[in-house]
Amino acid sequence: MDMEEVIEFLDNVPLLQTLPRSSLLKIAEHVNAKRFEKGDYVVREGGAGDGIFFIWEGEAEVTDSVNRRIDSRSEYQLKRFDYFGNARLSPSQPADIIALSKLTCLILAQEYCELLKPKSIWNADRCEGTALIEKILHLKPLNDNIFQGITVPEAPRYGRIFGGQIMGQALAAATKTVDCLKLVHSLHAYFLLVGDVDLPIMYEVYQVRDGKSFATRKVDAIQKGNVIFSLLASFQKEEKGFEHQDAIMPTVPEPETLLLLEELRQRYIIDPRFPIANRNKAALFDYIPWPMDIKICEPKDRTTDQTKGPSIFRYWFKSKGKLSDDPALHMCVVAYASDMMLTSVSTIPHKKKGLTITQTSLDHSMWFHRQFRADEWILYSMTSPTAINARGLCIGQMFNRKGELIVSLIQEGLIRRPTIPKTIRSTSSKL
Template sequence: MTSHIRGQAAVDQLLELLDLRQIDPATFQGDSPKTGAQRVFGGQVAGQALVAAGRTVDPSRLVHSLHGYFVRPGDPTVPITFHVEHIRDGRSFSVRRSTAKQHGKTIFFMSASFQVPEEGMDHHTPAPTDVPEPEDVPTMRDWVERYPDRMALFKAAPQAVDVRYVGVPGWVPPGDREVQPQQRVWMRFDGKLPDDPLLHACALTYASDLSLLDAVLSTHGEVWGPGGMIGASLDHALWLHRPFRADEWFLYDSVSPSASGARGLASGRMFTRDGRHIASAVQEGLLRRVGG
């Protein structure tokens, strides 16, 4: 996915990445975009792993949780092979294990659980009320125009998602950052997605890796890149609570409860514009000072 492609064209290219080639009933293969990145974006391999798992499950069963570990950096120049293990098919739940490999080695593995829709108790904590609407906060292009020397970081970011920080992006220079107790970001896929619930779940998985670790940096007023930190995702968990569309605005409200040992933990809640809590994510990342 080249960096100058945006909007529906970028979304269509992402859909091509998620449309894995089926090798046999339990094996799939996918590619990475040609962006010049040195490693595969974690949200991409997680989303593709969920596609592979979901294709082995009855479509009436919807994914409700996934837990993944990033084991090795992915090589964007060669295809990724996904093997799906059938762990269990019960009356209400199906569980799959999806393993991504390159060069004969595992780069990522995920367990995912799918459930037949059921009725039950329903409650959730309320969404934040002191947050401006997505139309009222700067776009990523607004930030790049303000900090053109950071354009390379923007170009390397996935363009299929419209990301709008309520606060300050994690790559803004250190002198212009301040401590923030949380990181709030409006997101939506910048084009129309098909109606398939599995695709929306995979798209949300993809997006959930975009800004979550920024919450660790904002707690310390730190920054990605020169003068700050470098990092990598170690593991990632996502719970899907309610129906949603990933091509409609949702607020990603994230905090960092702990950081130590060069690792930072972040948790995030996702809310629709009308305040429905649609998903929760937790991620731990490796965070080291540049040049350290």
């Protein structure tokens, strides 16, 4: 059997769909094929356990000492992608399994059944020392198509769930229902309602299409019975084809020469060239760092909201800490990061002293061109070609350090200023 064929098969077994890619690849290395003729006992009730069986081809039926013939009940008919057997917790086989036709099974021996119990959806082994962003994007599988996410205490929260968190978690949920040989190449999302940081988020995945090369998934994020976010994502198996790149990476300082965002913030607070009122506000603000290292390239005076300028914003970013090797995780991390400060680019031409602008993401589209690691520096270049009707359009490109375009994206955000001027309420009594 071809290894790629085995991996694709195992990824369609419901028992294995939410496993980390690393676990699935290890299982593919350790399974052995065994063939049976029609009428053969695949396993015998009470017999010693061989491990877990996955039906590759053919059909089988389940019988036991109480119900010797239950083949009229369809739920006891086993076919391709079904599984049965026992692990170490069950030392003997609970029932007879008889081949109804020529049957081929892939068998995972008991000694490897620990692979079925990973530490997280992204990594089979690691738990301690996991990067914060990987914890943020961890989901709890509730069944084949429903996952639960939370806002971990260390995650940025400003009175609501950060949009990038919902997008990254929704993409993670979609990814866990797709063959691991297929990676996301595009997504389109709508932010519908504000998310509550104190409540879990349920992600319901709809398996729209599964083809040989492409798969499509729709994901709804739900809180209090309401859909707060909706995502449509398309996945593709890697294949060779035409290649070109006209996009040119902007000339910016190398990340090693720049300050981290947290360092820049500290310098801003004590810099007398900035208004003291703004510095006091920043000093007193309950600042929660992003789970990413960020180094701003342009504009250099980004730390002040007093000065308007061209709608250009560029920064380097990477995850804080090393990530697991699953390529799908790195794409979810970049989906999270893609919403960081993007809508604000459309407000730069309108900044002035005393002006308050509220902003929120409305819709978001991404195209993933090349594989990358999100724990290595990525340049995020953003512009806003237009703003109208209280909506700002923002366009982004992400490049690796070799200058290769890895992601393109577009977002429209709601940008508003107060329509009623603030007035000072009188403290005098009306009596």
